[in-house]
Amino acid sequence: MSTVDGEPTSTIPRITTARLVLRGLRAGDLDAFAENLADPIATEHLGGVVDRRAAWRVLAAGTGFWMLTGAGWWGIALRETGELVGTVGAFFRETPGADLELGWSVFRRHWRRGYASEAAQAALAFGFERHAVPRAIAHIDGRNAASIRVSARIGMTYEGEVDFYGERTGRYVIARRS
Numbered sequence: 001m002s003t004v005d006g007e008p009t010s011t012i013p014r015i016t017t018a019r020l021v022l023r024g025l026r027a028g029d030l031d032a033f034a035e036n037l038a039d040p041i042a043t044e045h046l047g048g049v050v051d052r053r054a055a056w057r058v059l060a061a062g063t064g065f066w067m068l069t070g071a072g073w074w075g076i077a078l079r080e081t082g083e084l085v086g087t088v089g090a091f092f093r094e095t096p097g098a099d100l101e102l103g104w105s106v107f108r109r110h111w112r113r114g115y116a117s118e119a120a121q122a123a124l125a126f127g128f129e130r131h132a133v134p135r136a137i138a139h140i141d142g143r144n145a146a147s148i149r150v151s152a153r154i155g156m157t158y159e160g161e162v163d164f165y166g167e168r169t170g171r172y173v174i175a176r177r178s
Contacts, residue, residue: 137173154174159171
């Protein structure tokens with residue numbers, strides 16, 4: 001992150017994997033993003049359905065993390081077509097000294113193709129390369145078997161139940177490797 005006239009600015013890094021491109025979220029992503037957040041099955045473990053207006057705020061906030069902390073959320077796009085298939089983040093919450101946190105959400109029509117694991121692994125590698133943190137965490141609802149499998153695929157282990165903004169949820173962790 002850098003500053004211009006004392007104000008923070010940030011460039012969102014672009015990461016390419018075998019099948020995916022992690023790129024900055026764009027205003028033009030709103031339709032696909034809002035459609036996913038309006039799907040009750042896709043949002044079952046994300047706090048539930050939100051309307052288009054709230055989806056815009058979530059999309060903008062994910063982008064704004066980059067400016068505030070030098071970490072944030074990417075859109076997950078297919079390398080071949082550029083189609084947006086989800087989001088992934090390596091970010092910091094508002095708590096000072098917090099761990100790097102990982103999150104991922106693949107749009108339901110793209111489930112079961114390994115995109116979440118591929119994107120989360122790339123986000124984790126970037127996060128450890130860019131930020132001097134000893135570990136990364138993910139908060140995952142115990143009923144979300146798919147995300148628990150993603151966390152295992154990228155090397156995370158279950159640490160225990162924690163209070164997450166007033167809700168009990170599982171915390172998964174991975175330590176930085178030397």
